[in-house]
Amino acid sequence: MVMGAVWDTLWLNLSAATMAVGGAPYGLIEDAAIGISGGRLAFVGRRADLPAPPGTLAHRVRDGEGGVMTPGLIDCHTHLVYGGDRAREFEQRLGGASYEDIARAGGGILSTVRATRALDEDALVAASLPRLDALLREGVTTIEIKSGYGLETDTELRQLRAARRLGELRPVDVRTSFLGAHAVPPEFRDAPDAYVDLLTREMLPRAAEAGLADAVDAFCERIAFSPAQTRCVFARARALGLPVKLHAEQLSDSGGAALAAEFGALSADHLEYLSEAGAAALARSGTVAVLLPGAFYVLRETQLPPVDRLRRHGVPIALATDCNPGSSPICSLLLILNMGCMLFRLTPEEALAGVTRNAARALGLDDRGVLAAGMRADAVLWRIAHPAELAYAIGLCPRAGTIRTGELLPQDVGHAAISASR
Numbered sequence: 004m005v006m007g008a009v010w011d012t013l014w015l016n017l018s019a020a021t022m023a024v025g026g027a028p029y030g031l032i033e034d035a036a037i038g039i040s041g042g043r044l045a046f047v048g049r050r051a052d053l054p055a056p057p058g059t060l061a062h063r064v065r066d067g068e069g070g071v072m073t074p075g076l077i078d079c080h081t082h083l084v085y086g087g088d089r090a091r092e093f094e095q096r097l098g099g100a101s102y103e104d105i106a107r108a109g110g111g112i113l114s115t116v117r118a119t120r121a122l123d124e125d126a127l128v129a130a131s132l133p134r135l136d137a138l139l140r141e142g143v144t145t146i147e148i149k150s151g152y153g154l155e156t157d158t159e160l161r162q163l164r165a166a167r168r169l170g171e172l173r174p175v176d177v178r179t180s181f182l183g184a185h186a187v188p189p190e191f192r193d194a195p196d197a198y199v200d201l202l203t204r205e206m207l208p209r210a211a212e213a214g215l216a217d218a219v220d221a222f223c224e225r226i227a228f229s230p231a232q233t234r235c236v237f238a239r240a241r242a243l244g245l246p247v248k249l250h251a252e253q254l255s256d257s258g259g260a261a262l263a264a265e266f267g268a269l270s271a272d273h274l275e276y277l278s279e280a281g282a283a284a285l286a287r288s289g290t291v292a293v294l295l296p297g298a299f300y301v302l303r304e305t306q307l308p309p310v311d312r313l314r315r316h317g318v319p320i321a322l323a324t325d326c327n328p329g330s331s332p333i334c335s336l337l338l339i340l341n342m343g344c345m346l347f348r349l350t351p352e353e354a355l356a357g358v359t360r361n362a363a364r365a366l367g368l369d370d371r372g373v374l375a376a377g378m379r380a381d382a383v384l385w386r387i388a389h390p391a392e393l394a395y396a397i398g399l400c401p402r403a404g405t406i407r408t409g410e411l412l413p414q415d416v417g418h419a420a421i422s423a424s425r
């Protein structure tokens with residue numbers, strides 16, 4: 004132990020892409036120093052601005068070996084917990100069937116509902132772990148996971164419990180969203196309003212009561228729920244004190260974004276068909292636009308989300324995997340960075356902000372997403388020279404180490420690229 008040490012760890016010999024607003028692009032600090040104390044960032048700045056010689060400031064000094072540190076990555080929209088797969092539908096779509104045709108014929112989401120209802124909690128966890136592990140290998144430290152493949156009380160709650168368990172089994176923060184309004188279940192095929200009634204009277208209150216829902220989501224679309232039905236779900240969420248978010252304007256302009264904004268939604272997601280008025284509404288309510296290029300790609304969508312419109316209105320943009328078995332069987336947030344740039348024409352800096360600063364905001368978390376003093380010390384050290392490399396390369400994972408609440412993950416300790424120098 005160093006006499007008079009104030010911090011637990013001090014990282015040196017690295018640059019920091021802090022993603023803080025207002026400074027250099029990426030909030031970049033070259034020749035940076037990052038001090039960590041009690042799981043929080045205590046110092047984020049230039050090494051030259053350290054208040055004392057490094058060895059006297061921390062119990063442990065770590066060498067970043069010339070890499071780049073970013074905030075821990077945040078995947079703010081996933082349907083990661085489910086049973087089965089939809090590879091056969093993938094074949095059908097390649098043969099010409101559309102996503103909506105398959106959904107109307109009882110496949111799509113409902114096929115995953117059948118497979119998910121058949122699994123107990125352990126089996127759901129086991130099926131989901133490989134997907135989670137793939138995301139963690141790329142530096143994800145916070146993930147949102149939705150229900151929505153149960154569409155009846157027990158399975159919805161089981162999905163949410165499985166999601167919580169994943170957060171106990173792995174070094175990641177899991178934020179759950181109740182998405183009982185994902186599709187109309189077969190039992191209510193001819194009475195969707197009765198399902199919404201059950202959802203608002205029983206399913207959602209049970210999830211809230213059990214502490215299993217951090218937020219409430221819905222799919223507002225012609226193949227799912229109308230704006231009027233979505234409003235009922237949101238009103239119940241509000242009464243229960245839960246924030247809302249919405250799958251909006253994915254396949255058509257249903258006015259979902261304006262509805263989400265009216266309820267002060269944390270985020271409105273997808274948004275390919277977002278109108279000018281919808282964008283203005285999101286801006287007014289401070290709602291984050293979560294873009295999902297994986298679903299755009301897999302569905303061979305041609306309608307681009309109006310990125311310029313979002314920029315003009317000053318709507319914060321986040322990016323996420325939408326990891327799900329139908330429209331986005333993708334477990335790589337780094338690939339999503341590349342797709343955000345190549346398909347949606349985001350800049351690499353916007354893309355990185357989309358999986359850090361703005362993704363945190365989309366989850367209502369104000370203690371992460373940027374590297375700044377006082378924030379949670381969730382960070383990733385990358386073996387790269389410039390942050391644009393994260394969006395640029397495909398199939399290469401340059402992660403050298405993940406830091407969660409101040410601690411380098413045990414599996415990354417002793418990693419070739421990271422050595423403790425004292």
Ligand code: DI6
Binds near residue numbers: 082250328331
């Ligand atoms: N939109 C989507 O892209 C996913 N859910 C949603 O509301 C798709 C889910 C699935 O096809 O299983």
Ligand code: FE
Binds near residue numbers: 325327
């Ligand atoms: Fe989704």
